[in-house]
Amino acid sequence: MKIVDIKTTLLRAPLKTPFITSLRRVDALEDLVVIITCDDGTVGYGEGAPTPVITGETIDTMKAAISYLKPFIIGKEISELDIILKNIHSKLLHNTTAKSALEIALFDLKAKAENIPLYRLLGGTKTTFKTDITISMDQTEKMIADALHAVSIGYDTLKIKIGDDPIKDSERIIAIYDALPKEITLRLDANQGWEADEAITLLQKVESHGIIAEFIEQPVKADNIEGLKQIKDAVKTPVLADESVFSLNDAKRLLELDAVDYINIKLDKCGGISKALELADLCERYGVKCMLGCMLEGPIAIAGAMHVASARSETITMIDLDGVALLANNPTSGSVIFDESNLMLSLDSGLGIDSIK
Ligand SMILES: C[C@H](N)C(=O)N[C@H](CCC(=O)O)C(=O)O
Numbered sequence: 001m002k003i004v005d006i007k008t009t010l011l012r013a014p015l016k017t018p019f020i021t022s023l024r025r026v027d028a029l030e031d032l033v034v035i036i037t038c039d040d041g042t043v044g045y046g047e048g049a050p051t052p053v054i055t056g057e058t059i060d061t062m063k064a065a066i067s068y069l070k071p072f073i074i075g076k077e078i079s080e081l082d083i084i085l086k087n088i089h090s091k092l093l094h095n096t097t098a099k100s101a102l103e104i105a106l107f108d109l110k111a112k113a114e115n116i117p118l119y120r121l122l123g124g125t126k127t128t129f130k131t132d133i134t135i136s137m138d139q140t141e142k143m144i145a146d147a148l149h150a151v152s153i154g155y156d157t158l159k160i161k162i163g164d165d166p167i168k169d170s171e172r173i174i175a176i177y178d179a180l181p182k183e184i185t186l187r188l189d190a191n192q193g194w195e196a197d198e199a200i201t202l203l204q205k206v207e208s209h210g211i212i213a214e215f216i217e218q219p220v221k222a223d224n225i226e227g228l229k230q231i232k233d234a235v236k237t238p239v240l241a242d243e244s245v246f247s248l249n250d251a252k253r254l255l256e257l258d259a260v261d262y263i264n265i266k267l268d269k270c271g272g273i274s275k276a277l278e279l280a281d282l283c284e285r286y287g288v289k290c291m292l293g294c295m296l297e298g299p300i301a302i303a304g305a306m307h308v309a310s311a312r313s314e315t316i317t318m319i320d321l322d323g324v325a326l327l328a329n330n331p332t333s334g335s336v337i338f339d340e341s342n343l344m345l346s347l348d349s350g351l352g353i354d355s356i357k
């Protein structure tokens, strides 16, 4: 199977409600889909969610990166996947979301060539996952209403977005916790919104109220590694690194310093499936568990992430793959099942995505 064509197309889909973090507000998903065709007509799908405030990428930079990398991919046999991946990562630095979209499509093709689902190509067996859902940052009453609604439709783990104001944030966490059944698990994500001392004061206050969240995600700026370590050493709530970890080297530095408890792996930050697997393997060597997370990713990218989670299910013990659940409707068809908190991989070959509507 020789690769003969690479095309991109926009995937636009409205969200059910605005997605609001301390970094940005988004009303509709706007991702870039990659469609790679082989000489026998087999098509591989990939997708990336440009997130300028985190990866520095836009739809336009993604298109430019993909067209730059095209000559290193077109004309290659899909059986030479390792060589193609080496080209993608060595011929162009950064541009991790563009690379991830290409990688997803290439792995889709490779698994289709072998006529097996991607998770099996990657060595996985697990096909069902439970995701959390994000509760956007807002007025406390609105966040409580959103949290109660999420619980009413079956979510038992909520990812609470905070980080615009440490005083307000502690009040929000306590009010949301008090309003929910006690068996609900809370994940907190400040998206870099605090200083280390603010985070420690806030978390200690929340902890004195009896609330130990599953983790606090990225409390301080991405490059504030010392701050992450200070927080980890001062509070009971485990610390999870998100924006601080793009590459294997980023993760190594944090793990060597014992600066965090967990790492959030996202395909769009690390550069795709091969890199996500390497990150999970590194974390496994350090005995550190990971979350498989997402940007505002649609069904193709989320399916790609699920296959990775299947392949490294011992290390990837937490799932934040609510990208499709946040959409007003699913713009693809295929046998991957996205049913609110329940995600199920298909047994079809490749990613299991049939078509884009
Ligand atoms: C959508 C997912 N649950 C999530 O919260 N992702 C954000 C990425 C932020 C973005 O797309 O702006 C995160 O983990 O920080």
Ligand SMILES: [Mg+2]
Pocket: 189, 191, 217, 218, 242, 243
């Ligand atoms: Mg995060």
